Amino acid sequence: MKAVQVTGYGDADKLKVVDIPIPEPKENEVLVKVKACAINNTEIWMREGAYGTGAKSGWRPEGVQFPRIPGSDITGEIVKVGSQVDESMSGKDVVLFPFTSSGEEGSEHISEDMSFIGSEYDGGYAEYVVWPAELCYDMPLASYLESAAFSVSGLTAWHMVKQIQVQPGETIMVTGANGGVGSLNVQIASKVFGANVIAIVGDLNDEKIMKELGATYVLSYKSENLAEEILEANEGPVDSVLDVVGDALFPTSIQVLKKGGKFCISGSAGGQKTNLDFRTVYLKHITMYGSVLGTRSEFKDMLQAIAEGKIKPVIDKSFPLDKAKEAQVYFKKKGKLGKILLLSEE
Incomplete structure (x- = not known):
């Protein structure tokens, strides 16, 4: 062969x-x-x-x-x-x-x-x-x-959404939303679990398709005022962040999270190391999750959602x-x- x-x-x-x-x-x-x-x-x-x-x-x-x-x-x-x-x-x-x-x-x-x-x-x-x-x-x-x-990126995205226990009506910020995991994070959080999604991309020409995938708002990480734009779009802090970027957007993610918010990361294409002030984490009561892949049960649930047309x-x-x-x-x-x-x- x-x-x-x-x-x-x-x-x-x-x-x-x-x-x-x-x-x-x-x-x-x-x-x-x-x-x-x-x-x-x-x-x-x-x-x-x-x-x-x-x-x-x-x-x-x-x-x-x-x-x-x-x-x-x-x-x-x-x-x-x-x-x-x-x-x-x-x-x-x-x-x-x-x-x-x-x-x-x-x-x-x-x-x-x-x-x-x-x-x-x-x-x-x-x-x-x-x-x-x-x-x-x-x-x-x-x-x-x-x-x-779907297999790896879909399973990873499904597990991320399950980790943070997304609830209908919550606002979830998704970084790298144009990528394999990120685009599925957008779909799963919005179409399967009923969240409002703020999709962070590089090129705002992707706005139309990101909204078709389920994003409520689409913003560019190239903006000099990204944190302010996120807070303005959501009229306040977000409930959770699903991140695949790492260092490049980590300060922004922590800044826009609400008190008691959740941060879940499964990739670091934008930098593998970051500066973290622990006071920010404990004073804001932030829960942090490391996530990769998922379970066979989650894989089967994902395949069912795909078969039903909820994830494309x-x-x-x-x-x-x-x-x-x-x-x-x-x-x-x-x-x-x-x-x-x-x-x-x-």
């Missing part, structure tokens, strides 16, 4: 197109013919060593073993089943839950042995992938392309599998709106 491997830490030149044997499913696994695989920050950070090169660049302490096939947002057709898997699964169109874990129900994502497809296992930048049968779910939409737009895919562009390097370079460009996907050839 054709696959794209990361051969080591470095730039996009570390992605190599190779021909390797099709993997064989173990007794409790299935072989999936990959139809689409969305690109995430996580596989780029893994390649670049952003999680810490050497023994710490991956989701597990031992780090990534190269070469590794990246890719975690995977849809496809089951074409072969292991000896312990019901034959009725063969031919099913599925979306893959993106990690394995021995954690108890509800805490799978924080288990010490959580292992991620595309990091600890070979992933979806390939024509075929093997995965545990129990972690393959029916696609929520008829399209492979559209169904692949936002897709920017697709590339053929052998153009993975170009796709990752394009992904890193600022200002894109929606997911970038790789398509496996028929």
